[in-house]
Amino acid sequence: MIRKLYPHEPLPMELLLLADPSENQIHSYSRSGHCYVLEIEGQCIGVYILQQQSPQGIELMNVAVAEHWQGKGLGKQLILHAIETARVLEYASIHVATGNSSIGQLALYQRCGFRLVGIVPDYFTLHYPEPIFENGIQCRDQVRLALELKGTE
Numbered sequence: 001m002i003r004k005l006y007p008h009e010p011l012p013m014e015l016l017l018l019a020d021p022s023e024n025q026i027h028s029y030s031r032s033g034h035c036y037v038l039e040i041e042g043q044c045i046g047v048y049i050l051q052q053q054s055p056q057g058i059e060l061m062n063v064a065v066a067e068h069w070q071g072k073g074l075g076k077q078l079i080l081h082a083i084e085t086a087r088v089l090e091y092a093s094i095h096v097a098t099g100n101s102s103i104g105q106l107a108l109y110q111r112c113g114f115r116l117v118g119i120v121p122d123y124f125t126l127h128y129p130e131p132i133f134e135n136g137i138q139c140r141d142q143v144r145l146a147l148e149l150k151g152t153e
């Protein structure tokens with residue numbers, strides 16, 4: 001079951017850190033965002049955070065599934081739930097950003113309907129203190145994706 005986390009409940013930080021190595025960044029966007037959790041038998045095994053970016057646009061800031069549960073379709077379920085939440089809240093578009101080295105995530109977002117809309121060169125080299133490597137590639141640039149929601153129901 002996926003449900004909204006109440007403001008008094010602690011953030012599932014261990015999960016959120018799987019998607020974003022910066023606890024400071026997580027705290028800053030979770031304060032103004034809404035956190036949703038996927039629970040199985042009372043255990044939190046998935047998470048996503050939505051943050052409004054403009055009156056018409058919302059951003060999926062973090063999505064993660066506990067390592068043991070990955071590869072079973074739960075990540076896709078969380079992303080599709082985030083898209084549906086944004087649609088119900090009547091946003092015109094939902095956005096997401098990832099790194100140039102996050103090949104699996106780029107595939108997954110596009111499978112969920114997102115299109116590539118831009119690149120922020122050197123975003124990760126400038127905003128993260130340690131170099132990040134994935135798939136043998138240095139994560140330097142932010143890749144931005146978006147999905148238009150209005151008129152696509």
Ligand SMILES: CC(C)(COP(=O)(O)OP(=O)(O)OC[C@H]1O[C@@H](n2cnc3c(N)ncnc32)[C@H](O)[C@@H]1OP(=O)(O)O)[C@@H](O)C(=O)NCCC(=O)NCCS
Nearest residue numbers: 018019063064065070071072073074075076098104107108
């Ligand atoms: C990214 C993440 C949320 C995906 O969750 P998941 O439960 O493992 O993903 P799913 O099992 O739902 O996979 C969904 C689809 O993506 C595909 N996929 C996953 N990894 C892939 C890869 N490396 N290359 C190609 N496709 C991939 C799957 O094949 C599946 O496709 P299908 O539905 O057509 O079969 C999860 O791996 C995770 O928490 N990673 C660490 C945190 C993270 O990187 N978050 C994203 C930050 S941008």
